[in-house]
Amino acid sequence: MQRDKPYKVKSFNLHGLQGISDRTLEMHFSLYEGYVKAANALTNDIGEFLKDGRVDQEEMPAYSELTRRLGFEYNGMVLHEYYFGNLTKEAAAKPPSDSAFLRAAEESFGSYDRWKTDFVSVGKMRGVGWAICWQHPAGGRLSNQWTTLHEHGNVAGFIPILIMDVWEHAFLLDYPPSKRGDYIEAFFTNIDWKAVDRRLTGEQARQAQAA
Template identity: 65%
Template sequence: MKLYEPHQAHSFDLHGLEGISDQTLEMHLKLYEGYVKATNKLRTQLYEIIKDGKVDQEQMPVYSELTRRLGFEYNGMVLHEYYFSNLTRGSGGLPKPQGAFAEIAKDSFGSFDLWRTDFASVGMMRGVGWAICYLDPANGRVSNHWVSLHENGNIAGFLPLLVMDVWEHAYLLDYKPSERSDYIEAFFSNVNWKMVEERMELGVPAL
């Protein structure tokens, strides 16, 4: 029996977005597939080490390094899946969502516009990483966070509602490095708010 099932790369049909070219998406999806392969490979390598029922002293340095790398590759894979699936063409470039997310953003930040300013500002932070709006399932509030690389800064138990890749590969074919704010505006004009609200339903406490 296998210890785990290898992850299969999801397919995303996202051509025709506003301000994010098909060329960028094609390159970006290939990069995502690389994370899927690397995750599966690491898990296989780790299984090979533990299958004898022990990790001896000699194996421990390799086991440790592979396990650390798993956090990078695994989060890289999963965050890209969140990112691609919270984009859609033909979202109409709505300046703001009309439904439950608009309400929760207002409750958490005072207004949707303040939430948006905060999210965009997190996305403008210098460095390589992600801007993520999480739902805290304990209180039904949202907060925006910076995640360095893929794995540093994720909040345990929080549910990602909206995920924005701000690694330069996400926009460098369409914008200069100094034009990240233009990419962020393009991102907003393609957000699949319906998906964001579906994610909310998974995490809102029943109380």
């Protein structure tokens, strides 16, 4: 496998969502594309520094600054892919009764409704960032947490299960800034619960099916 190829922009067929307009999605796809391009450009520019050997000799501010930006651009790329990947126009309002995610939410929070209250509350936190439901791969417990920008607050080694973009660009064309809660409710009417289930660890999915 060749590991030095540029990242490619992924496409998502999401036209016709409820409460999230096609206009918002088109703008959002182009923003995502910008992160892919920026991640590739940074990787390429850092590679140029490595070619000439200068970074072996001394700490170089220009190299350091490029490297510092990787977390923003890479997470901006990847989190958007998770976000678009957990949306569908053929959504159900709640996870189905045989869903592995439903079982995991009940086991981690006591009930799905309590899990949802927590996730929505994370999404309403002031600031620019993401609400993310993580799974601890050891044991399968879920935890809803806030990520500032794209790179501050991601939990090393945990698996992102459900990702909600709450940067204002995700909803400003459809809702005023004071109505972030309406956007969050719209987000919930478009969740692809099958995609969410696929992200759970194999162990968790097996437990849910066996029970």
